[in-house]
Amino acid sequence: MFNKLKVFTGNSNPLLAEEICHYLHLPLSQAMVRRFSDGEVFVEVGENVRGADVFVIQSTSPPVNDHLMELLIMIDAFRRSSARRITAVVPYYGYARQDRKVAPRVPITAKLVADLITTAGAGRVLCLDLHAGQIGGFFNIPVDHLFASPVILDYLRRHLQGEAVIVSPDAGGVERARAIAKRLQAGLAIIDKRREMANVAQAMNIIGDVSGKLAVVVDDMIDTAGTLTEAARALTDAGAREVWACCSHAVLSGPAVGRIKDSPITKVVSTNTIPLSEEAAACGKIAALSVARLLGEAIRRIHMEDSVSSLFV
Numbered sequence: 001m002f003n004k005l006k007v008f009t010g011n012s013n014p015l016l017a018e019e020i021c022h023y024l025h026l027p028l029s030q031a032m033v034r035r036f037s038d039g040e041v042f043v044e045v046g047e048n049v050r051g052a053d054v055f056v057i058q059s060t061s062p063p064v065n066d067h068l069m070e071l072l073i074m075i076d077a078f079r080r081s082s083a084r085r086i087t088a089v090v091p092y093y094g095y096a097r098q099d100r101k102v103a104p105r106v107p108i109t110a111k112l113v114a115d116l117i118t119t120a121g122a123g124r125v126l127c128l129d130l131h132a133g134q135i136g137g138f139f140n141i142p143v144d145h146l147f148a149s150p151v152i153l154d155y156l157r158r159h160l161q162g163e164a165v166i167v168s169p170d171a172g173g174v175e176r177a178r179a180i181a182k183r184l185q186a187g188l189a190i191i192d193k194r195r196e197m198a199n200v201a202q203a204m205n206i207i208g209d210v211s212g213k214l215a216v217v218v219d220d221m222i223d224t225a226g227t228l229t230e231a232a233r234a235l236t237d238a239g240a241r242e243v244w245a246c247c248s249h250a251v252l253s254g255p256a257v258g259r260i261k262d263s264p265i266t267k268v269v270s271t272n273t274i275p276l277s278e279e280a281a282a283c284g285k286i287a288a289l290s291v292a293r294l295l296g297e298a299i300r301r302i303h304m305e306d307s308v309s310s311l312f313v
């Protein structure tokens with residue numbers, strides 16, 4: 001049965017796909033994903049997938065729309081090539097922040113993307129750290145929702161020194177921060193944040209004691225880093241001796257890297273669900289941890305019809 005497992009990737013994160021295949025002791029299956037001169041995506045599967053259990057690894061990371069179209073077209077190609085089952089492995093699920101109506105006459109785009117993936121022909125979805133857990137319910141097919149916390153926790157256990165406090169950058173992230181603080185037996189703090197407009201935030205008040213401690217800000221993603229750098233300054237003003245940041249998805253768009261460089265943050269630890277840009281990779285403050293083993297083990301268990309629940313931590 002295992003020789004019917006085939007792993008493909010688009011252009012969003014081929015290095016992660018190769019790492020996953022290395023963990024699975026499988027070659028990365030061949031598919032050509034290119035563009036016509038007008039920008040249209042063209043996909044040609046380079047090997048027989050009839051009756052195969054196909055996994056397509058594709059983060060919908062910047063450029064989001066290009067990578068989303070690659071994913072949809074690849075799924076359609078496998079469906080039309082008689083694959084037995086197609087699993088969309090989406091380490092970073094784009095449009096996840098648009099998961100509810102926050103104002104009149106706005107879309108719920110996370111639901112639209114779920115419908116597109118399902119309609120294209122995916123039989124199940126594997127995601128990592130969705131922006132909101134309820135997004136899994138937007139799909140009418142099985143969804144396995146993994147968390148990057150085991151990878152991040154392992155790093156923190158090996159590198160934290162002295163008294164630490166885990167910090168949630170807003171009220172919505174308290175549950176995530178509390179879970180990590182409990183496992184590290186560390187303190188917990190919350191930043192009361194006021195958002196004036198999209199991608200602009202201001203830290204206003206800190207709930208909890210951070211004085212003289214290593215403050216570790218934990219979030220699911222870092223986009224423009226405005227929230228993070230404001231939080232770091234607020235924590236420093238409150239007496240934190242050092243500020244670290246951890247996230248699952250390093251989007252790092254626009255001025256993010258420059259803001260991190262100029263901030264009091266000592267270290268930013270992310271995972272490799274999104275490949276770091278050249279600018280981010282050259283920044284000495286930013287490091288990426290691999291989630292290939294976590295995703296590879298989930299793929300193996302899904303293929304072998306084993307339990308995946310032990311990975312949901």
